[in-house]
Amino acid sequence: MFQGIGFDGMNILFATGGTGGHISVALSLAKELSCKSEKYHVKFSLNFNSFFEKKLKKNKFDYVAYSLKMPNSFFTFTWISFIIDNIKAFVKIFCFITKFKPDVIVGFGSYASIPAVFAGFLSFKKIKIILHEQNVIPGKANRALSLLASKVAVSFKASENLFRRKAVYTGNFVDKDFFIVTKDNGVKELKLKSNKFTIVVVGGSQGARAINQLFIKAANCIDDSIKKNIQVIHICGAKDYDNIRQNYDSLAIIDYQIIAFSDKMPLILAASDLIISRAGATSIAEISAVGRPSILIPYPYAGNHQKFNAQVLEDNKAAIVFDEGSISEQILADKIVALINDRQRLKFMAQASKNLADPESTNRMEHLINISYENTK
Secondary structure, three states, rough: OOOOOOOOOOOEEOOOOOOOHHHHHHHHHHHHHHOOOOOOEEEEEEEOOOOHHHHHHHOOOOEEEEOOOOOOOOOOHHHHHHHHHHHHHHHHHHHHHHHHHHEEEOOHHHOOHHHHHHHHOOOOOOOOOEEEOOOOOOOOOHHHHOOOOEEEEOOOOOHHHHHHHHEEOOOOOOOHHHHHHHHHHHHHOOOOOOOOEEEEEEEOOOOOOOHHHHHHHHHHHHHHHHHHHHHHHHOOOOOHHHHHHHHHOOOOOOOOEEEOOOHHHHHHHHHHOOEEOOOOHHHHHHHHHHHHEEEEEOOOHHHHHHHHHHHHHHHOOEEEEEEOOOOOOHHHHHHHHHHHHOHHHHHHHHHHHHOOOOOHHHHHHHHHHHHHHHHOO
């Protein structure tokens, strides 16, 4: 909140990508700022994504969207199309910025944020540029854009030395509901059985076929006498939904819920006794906020940055981490059973996870935005 400053309002542009990891964290921050003061005027730029565009509309945030698709190979003619699309995106967002006149632009990473940050840097208005880096190891986009930024907000203290004097530790942002929801809230709202061990399987906003299939096979390796005391909430993504539902019909797990996407993640994660997940920065922040033990299987591509995110939880005894290439269904099944039979370890992991949560991250970012705004005057 602004204190002691003559101030009619601040225009802020959040430059995001087109995936849940980028947009969810930006949306959480935007909602929190809007709740604190009507003087924050936040708008978004993003890659076309109908699901997340609907979420922005639902939360009454204006946005501009453009279409960018990164080529799969360096030696391909699709790069020509990619360059042309970037030029179109730059022109579109430049016009948007000229009309909106943001005081601050916050870039949340990914190649789709580049046109907006670059347009802001070249605009006729003095605009402060802040980047937010979610991962321990920065992505290529933020590494490049850091040259244009005044500050880089980092989610992990281990990242501070990578941006040197521009780095400011803020932590990652999640909805405040993750910090206040209880297990009883989740069990009641989701109509779960309180006497059963609850496993939540989640692969990220786009789903993760490898994790989906791995858990199904692992469940088949667990003895029926144990499975009858398990209930599962499986968030599998839209593409894999029908296939996963058919597979569950053959399992001896009677109680299960299969979900493509959900807006009830605080309740779902809080209801769990164990979470099996990828290791995206947003997922890790949410798991820590609810204070739950987890088995993490990092996505092995995209610079392998999820491995370093997961390492933070593993080093703090909050999670067990497996490489996708080395884990088998039997290994996963054995680990699940071992944890079910070791409630003391689960309790210790849950507390370690909660210790990593950072409820002040939004306040730190708000302060950084305010200071940056003051420096434009």
